[in-house]
Amino acid sequence: MGRILCAGLGPGDPDLMSVRADRSIRSAQHVAYFRKMGRPGQARRIVEHMLAPGVTEYPMEYPVTTELAFDSPEYNHSLATFYDEWATRLADLARTQDVVVLCEGDPLFYGSFMHLHTRLQGRATVEVIPGIPGMVGCWNSIQTPFTWGDDVMTVLMGTLPEADLVRHMQTADALVIMKTGRNLPRVRRALSDTGRLQQAWLVERGTMPGQRVVPLADVDGSDCPYFAIVLVHGRGRRPEITAEVPA
Incomplete structure (x- = not known):
């Protein structure tokens, strides 16, 4: 069994990341992160010079950002489907190996990872590394x-x-x-x-x-x-x- 390890990256400066998060990211072989479609993603930018050679990356691209009203049924359905699908993919991956999920700030403080966290309960071992909130x-x-x-x-x-x-x-x-x-x-x-x-x-x-x-x-x-x-x-x-x- 592997784990899903969510690393809080802190406010943006890599020097403000915790030692544990730094160590986990540098040793990771599988890394997932959120980003807008077609963009490199802020989380990925923060760890640009930290990833090991040959690491497998999983960009989790939001299906919508500002195209729909955030309180509309269409927006909620689109995001719910997105989180459902990625929770399943990550849980399947964690059956055999560790995967590190990157999250700006602290993962449990208004972070996108919270939506995965609730969906992964009972399906995979999940650990969260706290980060300095933005x-x-x-x-x-x-x-x-x-x-x-x-x-x-x-x-x-x-x-x-x-x-x-x-x-x-x-x-x-x-x-x-x-x-x-x-x-x-x-x-x-x-x-x-x-x-x-x-x-x-x-x-x-x-x-x-x-x-x-x-x-x-x-x-x-x-x-x-x-x-x-x-x-x-x-x-x-x-x-x-x-x-x-x-x-």
Whole structure:
């Protein structure tokens, strides 16, 4: 019996990968990874110089990305079929050998691998190697503490209706907004409505080549790449602890 080993690749910089993930990838003979159709794939790019000679690669190409509305029945059916088929292929492969599945960030934090993970239960031995979530790499690129004391950090998806974004933003301290891209104008309006736009940052391609860190108020939102995240630092519910000078 083999295993399906999902390696979390971290935020994008290969140097921020765990030692265990690095070791597993370099010794792998079978490697699978997600990618858009016709694209090399971000996960594959991260491990470009790590794969052993002769490794067998399994590009798992999404059947759709933005062609259909993500909440439409057609989109859900297409993706469900895709995950069903790949779960079967990976389970069959793992009957005789190990296969490493690559996943950006952490595999169990909004990752595509979660859809395979649920389908593989009872069909194969599955192990997950944790990775640094992309948002952690992004807020470290700003070089400012992100949360203080009792700050509540809220993670939102830019795909949410604007009214829901506003509602969550009104009560949160630190904010992480993922899945921006074409949703950035909606995110920008919601932050403006809640008075938080001036404190927001846009981080594009965090920790990767071409990284860009800019105040969101300086961006019109008409052109935002897929690998982008919006961050708003915490309000600081408790004062910073400082050393007192003895009298």
